[in-house]
Structure formats: structure tokens, C-alpha cells
Amino acid sequence: xxxxxxxxxxxxxxxxxxxxxxxxxxxxxxxxxxxxxxxxxxxxxxxxxxxxxxxxxxxxxxxxxxxxxxxxxxxxxxxxxxxxxxxxxxxxxxxxxxxxxxxxxxxxxxxxxxxxxxxxxxxxxxxxxxxxxxxxxxxxxxxxxxxxxxxxxxxxxxxxxxxxxxxxxxxxxxxxxxxxxxxxxxxxxxxxxxxxxxxxxxxxxxxxxxxxxxxxxxxxxxxxxxxxxxxxxxxxxxxx
Amino acid sequence: xxxxxxxxxxxxxxxxxxxxxxxxxxxxxxxxxxxxxxxxxxxxxxxxxxxxxxxxxxxxxxxxxxxxxxxxxxxxxxxxxxxxxxxxxxxxxxxxxxxxxxxxxxxxxxxxxxxxxxxxxxxxxxxxxxxxxxxxxxxxxxxxxxxxxxxxxxxxxxxxxxxxxxxxxxxxxxxxxxxxxxxxxxxxxxxxxxxxxxxxxxxxxxxxxxxxxxxxxxxxxxxxxxxxxxxxxxxxxxxx
DNA sequence: CGCGATTTGTACGTATGTATT
DNA sequence: TAATACATACGTACAAATCGC
Numbered sequence: 001x002x003x004x005x006x007x008x009x010x011x012x013x014x015x016x017x018x019x020x021x022x023x024x025x026x027x028x029x030x031x032x033x034x035x036x037x038x039x040x041x042x043x044x045x046x047x048x049x050x051x052x053x054x055x056x057x058x059x060x061x062x063x064x065x066x067x068x069x070x071x072x073x074x075x076x077x078x079x080x081x082x083x084x085x086x087x088x089x090x091x092x093x094x095x096x097x098x099x100x101x102x103x104x105x106x107x108x109x110x111x112x113x114x115x116x117x118x119x120x121x122x123x124x125x126x127x128x129x130x131x132x133x134x135x136x137x138x139x140x141x142x143x144x145x146x147x148x149x150x151x152x153x154x155x156x157x158x159x160x161x162x163x164x165x166x167x168x169x170x171x172x173x174x175x176x177x178x179x180x181x182x183x184x185x186x187x188x189x190x191x192x193x194x195x196x197x198x199x200x201x202x203x204x205x206x207x208x209x210x211x212x213x214x215x216x217x218x219x220x221x222x223x224x225x226x227x228x229x230x231x232x233x234x235x236x237x238x239x240x
Numbered sequence: 241x242x243x244x245x246x247x248x249x250x251x252x253x254x255x256x257x258x259x260x261x262x263x264x265x266x267x268x269x270x271x272x273x274x275x276x277x278x279x280x281x282x283x284x285x286x287x288x289x290x291x292x293x294x295x296x297x298x299x300x301x302x303x304x305x306x307x308x309x310x311x312x313x314x315x316x317x318x319x320x321x322x323x324x325x326x327x328x329x330x331x332x333x334x335x336x337x338x339x340x341x342x343x344x345x346x347x348x349x350x351x352x353x354x355x356x357x358x359x360x361x362x363x364x365x366x367x368x369x370x371x372x373x374x375x376x377x378x379x380x381x382x383x384x385x386x387x388x389x390x391x392x393x394x395x396x397x398x399x400x401x402x403x404x405x406x407x408x409x410x411x412x413x414x415x416x417x418x419x420x421x422x423x424x425x426x427x428x429x430x431x432x433x434x435x436x437x438x439x440x441x442x443x444x445x446x447x448x449x450x451x452x453x454x455x456x457x458x459x460x461x462x463x464x465x466x467x468x469x470x471x472x473x474x475x476x477x478x479x480x
Numbered sequence: 481c482g483c484g485a486t487t488t489g490t491a492c493g494t495a496t497g498t499a500t501t
Numbered sequence: 502t503a504a505t506a507c508a509t510a511c512g513t514a515c516a517a518a519t520c521g522c
Binding site: 024056058059061064067068069070072120176177178179180181182183184185186187188201202203204205206211213215216217218219227229230232233234235236237238239240 | 264296298299301304307308309310312360416417418419420421422423424425426427428441442443444445446451453455456457458459467469470472473474475476477478479480
């Protein structure tokens with residue numbers, strides 16, 4: 001019946017959910033009727049619904065249908081969906097937040113046993129070791145401690161680091177970022193954290209550790225992002 | 241060639257990756273040859289590979305093949321994949337960690353405006369309000385502050401809370417847990433945290449906030465899990 | 481309580497698109 | 502440019518869970 005023309009099926013369905021056309025009191029139309037409406041295959045409909053489901057808007061139940069979840073109000077704080085913190089760039093675009101990067105340290109090192117144990121780089125590999133402070137809303141909010149494999153990510157310099165190393169990789173290197181494995185923990189603040197971060201009365205930091213791999217399966221980065229309490233939220237949706 | 245018999249294709253492929261039969265120097269056999277080996281459809285092979293990919297063991301590249309990622313050593317600490325912290329039960333089974341639950345508070349309340357704003361339950365709904373302390377390795381490690389919709393999760397009592405409310409829901413109620421939306425943040429420790437947790441010199445806690453929904457789309461739970469620093473790791477894998 | 485009817489989940493086969501080599 | 506290999510899309514069939522009669 002209705003025509004999607006430009007908009008994707010996913011976007012159209014999402015709009016209907018957030019507008020309340022599809023709401024908690026009802027279920028989505030069956031896949032069969034959406035197929036009839038949009039004149040596409042079952043595959044396409046299921047793909048769109050999966051996307052809604054991954055966002056936590058709906059939930060599919062075998063034998064029953066697709067249920068709309070009660071909506072929870074979203075918080076106003078700096079809201080990270082984990083995928084984005086790597087290049088805090090995105091924050092800048094999306095929300096109007098003042099952001100600056102300060103290069104606190106920039107050197108080249110060779111991996112020794114200690115560093116190998118920590119970063120999981122092999123001993124002997126040359127690295128760029130960079131420390132950067134991210135100022136957000138006039139606070140020193142994040143301390144990034146980066147190690148890049150200099151063979152895989154060559155020719156970094158402070159100017160590049162001041163901008164975005166990820167942008168540099170994407171634009172100038174013939175290498176693709178494939179996977180990032182992350183660990184998030186809370187740690188007692190260290191000397192270096194007190195030096196660079198506006199911790200206020202807090203004596204702890206969040207520590208997000210990232211291991212990044214290219215599409216040859218090789219690890220090219222180890223990074224610790226130390227961030228101050230009370231300013232960051234990490235979201236996740238778990239389906240059963 | 242090889243026969244899978246009992247084992248799933250996923251398990252067989254995973255074993256080959258961790259054993260190093262498939263390793264960083266090579267790529268996985270093509271989907272075509274795996275189809276020939278296991279005598280199943282392309283769909284089945286792709287499903288197994290997707291599972292490996294979701295675990296961060298391999299990465300598929302269009303036109304190239306399926307790449308094995310360099311392996312990163314796993315840490316020994318209490319390692320949570322976010323899905324499990326809800327029922328800390330699972331920790332008990334997997335690792336040998338001593339665990340006890342202490343009921344610190346148990347009452348029934350009606351949602352007022354403040355509580356509604358915080359929990360996103362509607363005003364007037366009756367709730368069970370429970371505070372529990374989780375002792376892990378002889379430390380008060382987690383303070384759980386639970387609110388359950390008493391209409392959807394009726395007849396909770398302290399004995400049930402001492403065990404596992406999720407087990408109770410699954411076994412005794414005709415309700416299915418569908419989705420949990422989570423937020424993780426770091427907060428300055430509160431009076432109640434100092435009372436119940438072994439914070440040591442730390443003055444911050446992790447706060448994992450959960451909104452849980454049943455398969456009718458209704459929110460049945462709001463929970464804050466306050467946990468001490470240095471003892472928990474949250475893992476996540478991001479694919480590009 | 482059981483038995484269809486409904487609805488989503490899984491699986492297969494095939495064809496075409498697209499990035500890599 | 503051609504061959505290779507994964508990604509996307511369609512159609513079909515059957516399995517499994519749910520719901521109403």
C-alpha cells in the first residue's frame with residue numbers, strides 16, 4: 001500500500017515506532033503483511049526488524065510476533081555507544097561540545113618484556129608512544145595513552161596526533177581497521193592521572209583498554225583511555 | 241572429508257582456530273570448500289563463521305576471505321561479558337569464586353514522582369525495593385539496588401532474593417525476559433556505598449543501571465549495581 | 481487438554497553485487 | 502581485466518513456539 005520511495009524500510013518502521021503508530025499495546029504487522037506493503041522479500045523485512053531489535057526498540061517472539069518495547073527516556077549526558085569513543089571526533093559533530101586535544105608526550109619506543117606483557121605486542125617491535133589529553137567543555141576529561149605499531153602505522157607525527165590518527169589511517173594508509181577488542185574497568189587513579197586530568201575530589205578513573213586489529217588480523221594499536229568519573233555513559237543492549 | 245558428527249560446525253572451526261590449525265599466517269578455507277567438507281549449505285557455514293566473528297576470533301573480508309586475528313591473552317580477573325553480571329550466579333559455576341548474598345533491605349513501595357523519574361516506572365505502580373550485597377572472595381564487592389514491578393513479578397520474598405530472582409522468574413513465573421538495556425558509568429561514592437561496600441581507599445564506584453523488559457514489551461525491573469573498583473572487567477568487541 | 485492456525489526461526493538453493501587479488 | 506570470495510537478496514520449505522477454540 002504505502003510507498004517507501006527513498007527511505008529505507010528500517011527508517012520507515014523506526015519512525016512508526018517512535019511516533020507511536022506502532023506502540024506497546026500492539027504488535028508490529030506480521031512479516032507477511034509488511035512484505036505485501038513494501039513489495040520486498042521476507043529477507044528484507046527481517047533485516048529491517050533485526051536492526052530495530054538491535055537498537056532495543058522491538059523484540060521478536062517466535063509464534064507471537066514483534067513486540068514494541070516501552071520507551072525509556074534517554075539521558076542528556078555525554079552518551080557513548082562504545083563504538084564511538086575511539087575517535088572522540090564524533091562527539092564534536094553530533095553534539096555541540098567544545099573539544100581540544102593536547103599532545104602531552106610523543107616518542108618512539110621498542111617493545112620490551114614489560115611492555116609486551118601489557119600491550120600484547122611482540123618484543124622488539126617499534127612503536128609510537130603518544131599521550132594525549134582531551135579537553136571537553138573546558139575540563140581535562142580523557143587521557144589517551146596510545147601505542148601504534150610503527151611498521152603498520154608509519155609516519156605519525158604530532159600534527160597528525162593533534163587531529164585524529166584514525167582519520168589519518170583511513171585517508172592515507174592502505175590499511176583497514178577490522179576489529180577492536182575493548183576492556184572497561186575502574187581503577188584507582190595513578191600519578192599520571194592526577195597530573196593530566198581534572199579529577200576533582202575523585203581518586204578513581206575509568207580505563208578503557210583497546211586492542212585494534214587490521215584486516216590482515218594483525219594488532220596495530222594498544223590504547224588506554226583514562227577518563228574522569230561522572231561524565232561518560234556506556235550503553236549496551238542485551239537480548240535473551 | 242572430516243565428519244562433524246556430534247559437534248557443531250562452529251565448535252569444530254573454533255577448535256581449529258584456537259589450536260592454531262587455522263592461524264594468523266593464513267585464511268580460513270573458503271565457504272565453498274567448507275560446504276564441501278561439512279556437507280551443509282552455505283547458510284550453515286556462514287552462520288558458524290559469524291559466531292566466530294562475533295567472538296573476535298576471525299574477521300571476514302569481501303573478496304579476500306576470512307582472516308584469523310592475532311590472539312590476545314585473556315586476563316585472570318573477574319571477567320564479565322556484560323550479559324552475565326545480572327545473575328552473578330554464573331561466576332560461581334565457571335570460576336571457583338566464593339560468593340554470598342546478604343539482604344540489606346527488603347520492602348514494598350509505590351512509585352512516586354521522584355522514583356518514576358529515576359526508574360522510568362509509571363507513578364502509582366507497586367514495587368519490590370530490595371538492597372543486596374554480594375560478597376565475592378570475602379569482600380563486599382557489589383551492592384544491588386533492585387526495583388521489581390510487583391504486578392509483573394509477584395510474591396518475591398527475602399528467601400527468593402537471597403538465591404536468585406532471575407532463577408525464580410524463569411522457573412516459577414509465566415514471563416519471559418526479553419531485553420535488558422544497560423548503562424555503565426563511574427560515580428563518586430555515596431553514603432550507602434561506604435556503608436555496604438569494601439571500598440578501601442577508593443571514593444568512587446561503578447554503577448551499572450539496568451532496565452529489563454519482558455516479551456510483552458513491559459519494563460519489569462530497574463536495577464543499580466554499584467561495584468568496587470579494580471575487580472571487574474567488561475569486554476566488548478566492535479567490528480568495522 | 482488437545483488441536484489446528486498463526487507467526488517467527490532455521491535451513492537450503494540460487495542469482496547477483498562488490499571488493500580483492 | 503579476469504578470477505576469486507564474501508555480501509546481499511529472493512524464493513521456498515519446514516520447524517517450533519504461541520494462541521484461541
